[in-house]
Amino acid sequence: MSEKPHNVLVTGASRGLGLAIARRLSAAGYRVIAVARSKSKPLTEAIAEAEQSGRGPMHFAPFDLGKIEAIPDLVKNLRKEFGPLYGLVNNAAVGHDGALAMMHNSRIEELVRLNTLSPIVLTKYVVRAMMAEGAGRIVNVASIIGFTGYSGLAAYAATKAAMLGFTRSLAREVGRLGINVNAVAPGFLDTEMTHGLAGEQRQRVIRRSALRRLADVDDVANAVEFLLGDKARSISGTVLTVDAGTTA
Amino acid sequence: MSIKLTIMDEMARVAREHGKTLAPLNDDVALLDSGLDSLGLAVLVARLEDRLGLDPFTTSDDVQFPVTVGDFVKAYEHGGH
Structure with a gap:
């Protein structure tokens, strides 16, 4: 990595998968800007660890991503504070x-707002900054539920399938400006989000997966790191599934 | 440099970088006949936000993107506020 670390914005970085991604990218030497509503205890610890390790620094940017109208100023302020944005997760x-x-209905609306509308608008403003630079990487975290069915997740599935379509078309739109756009599709992960998936359901998912286990957040974080790195320079518009073979 | 000259300067730069030929510009020329395609215009807006600190198309209530070069320049001159 060059002497000045690349800035990468990671949303939802206070816990679960987002936190694991933030940690991984910091360990890989990126300067991570962790966007979340509040600074969780684990994120505070991760920031301190990053500082001690002398690897990529980690910064907390408090923001409620449901506030769509405030997104343009968020991006403007982050660019002012940190300089060019290389990556967006x-x-x-x-x-x-x-x-x-x-x-x-309010829950359905919240799903669409936070999982689809907000990342599309955030990407709009970040991709502009990348366009001005002529380089950048975008990784959208989708889900295997975006292309396979699961009872009880219809609205969630719609938002994730939307991000897959968004990924492919945006990759075409900005490719010739040197910007790669990809998605990762995690299977079921053990995080707060899937706490509802317990007992028999969880066992069933494990039994159905080719590798007889669940993928974990670090597996997905590794995939994100790969897509942001030089080794993925010729990969764009694709979906990298990390599900221990659940959908194989 | 005036806002108009800054815009013209940046249009020329984007056209050069994208290997496009810029048409002779006046206020009545349609943006899409200027020689820049829609992606070029997107890059132009991003660069102008950096140079002028303005993004009139986010701050304005008008959903329509301007049609002519003259309207485009006016949007910046009015500051989008």
Whole structure:
């Protein structure tokens, strides 16, 4: 990596997969800008660790990604503070589940707002900055639920399938400016989001996976690191599935 | 440099970088006939935000992107506020 670390924005970085991605990228030498509503204890610890390790620094940027109208200023301020943005990892999402017929409309709206509208608008402003630089990497965190069915996740699935379509078309749109756009599709992970997946359901997913286990957040974080790195320079518009063979 | 000259300067730069030929520009020329395609215009708006500190197309309530070069320049001159 060059002497000045590349800036990478990671949304939803206070816990779960986002935190694992932030840690991995910092360990790989990137300067990580961790966007989340609040600074969780694990994120605070990760920032301190990054500082002690002397690897890529980690910064906390408090922001509620549901506030779509404030996104342009967020990006403007981050660029002012940190300089050019090399990478964007759209990870923040909510995982409301339940029978669609009984899901409150406000929950459906929240799913679409946080999982689809917000990352699209954030990407719009970040990609502009990348366009001005003529380089950049975008990784959207989708889900295997974006292309395979799971009862109780219809609305969530719609938001993740949307991000897959977004990934492919944006890759075509900005490719000739030197910007790569890809997605990762994790299978079921043990995080707060999947706490509802317990007992028998969890065992069933494990039994069905080719590798007889679940992928973990570090597996997905490794995939994100790969897509941001030089070794993935010729990869764009693709989806990297990390699910221990659940959908094989 | 005036806003108009800055815009013209940046249009020429983007056209050069994208291997496009810029048409002779006046206020009545349609943006899409200027020689820049839609991606070129997107790069132009991104660069102008850096140079002028303005993004009139986010701050304005007008959903329509300007059609002519003259309207485009006016959007910046009015500051988008």
